[in-house]
Amino acid sequence: MNKFFATLAQERHSVRAYKPIPVEDEKMTYIMECVRLSPSAVNRQPWKFYLLSSPQARTGIQRCYDRPWFQQAPVYVLCCADHEASWHRPCDGKDHADIDVAIATEHLCLAAAECGLGTCWVCNFDAALCRELFRLPASLEPVAIVPVGYPAEETPKPRQRKTLDEIMERL
Numbered sequence: 001m002n003k004f005f006a007t008l009a010q011e012r013h014s015v016r017a018y019k020p021i022p023v024e025d026e027k028m029t030y031i032m033e034c035v036r037l038s039p040s041a042v043n044r045q046p047w048k049f050y051l052l053s054s055p056q057a058r059t060g061i062q063r064c065y066d067r068p069w070f071q072q073a074p075v076y077v078l079c080c081a082d083h084e085a086s087w088h089r090p091c092d093g094k095d096h097a098d099i100d101v102a103i104a105t106e107h108l109c110l111a112a113a114e115c116g117l118g119t120c121w122v123c124n125f126d127a128a129l130c131r132e133l134f135r136l137p138a139s140l141e142p143v144a145i146v147p148v149g150y151p152a153e154e155t156p157k158p159r160q161r162k163t164l165d166e167i168m169e170r171l
């Protein structure tokens with residue numbers, strides 16, 4: 001069996017140290033094309049992605065998540081959910097925007113890993129400040145920030161994960 005996906009899933013890990021070199025535009029375009037192809041509930045594609053690489057934008061996003069390692073990234077993707085465009089399940093009104101954006105965001109991280117780039121999901125940021133600094137429309141919720149850059153660290157330690165027996169049950 002071709003283990004391509006397992007290899008990529010192993011390759012992707014949270015990178016918290018970046019080299020001070022830019023990411024090629026072609027690579028960002030390839031990554032965002034992989035994001036664009038993500039599935040979403042009822043194909044609503046309720047998302048918007050801001051690529052932040054200008055000095056002003058970088059300074060702004062760094063204020064939203066004030067960590068030394070985070071500042072090293074040459075580019076950030078601000079992943080937003082559009083709650084007006086998303087599918088709400090009729091039987092109970094459940095909003096699927098977060099799920100859709102999460103899938104697209106992981107496409108981003110996996111595609112970046114394929115390109116030899118590091119990423120890290122960041123959700124522990126100041127969302128209110130982010131809305132204000134980037135003047136997000138009311139329907140857009142900033143869900144995650146993903147720094148993207150060339151890793152400046154050694155290969156990752158083995159994944160610490162629950163076993164299959166712990167997370168899976170055959171019925």
Ligand SMILES: Cc1cc2nc3c(=O)[nH]c(=O)nc-3n(C[C@H](O)[C@H](O)[C@H](O)COP(=O)(O)O)c2cc1C
Binds near residue numbers: 012014121122123124
């Ligand atoms: C939804 C989500 C939110 C996360 N938020 C943060 C964060 O704010 N800061 C951070 O350093 N890592 C964050 N992470 C990274 C996790 O800590 C990391 O994925 C987890 O420890 C597993 O490690 P790995 O990504 O290297 O496999 C987040 C991950 C996910 C999926």
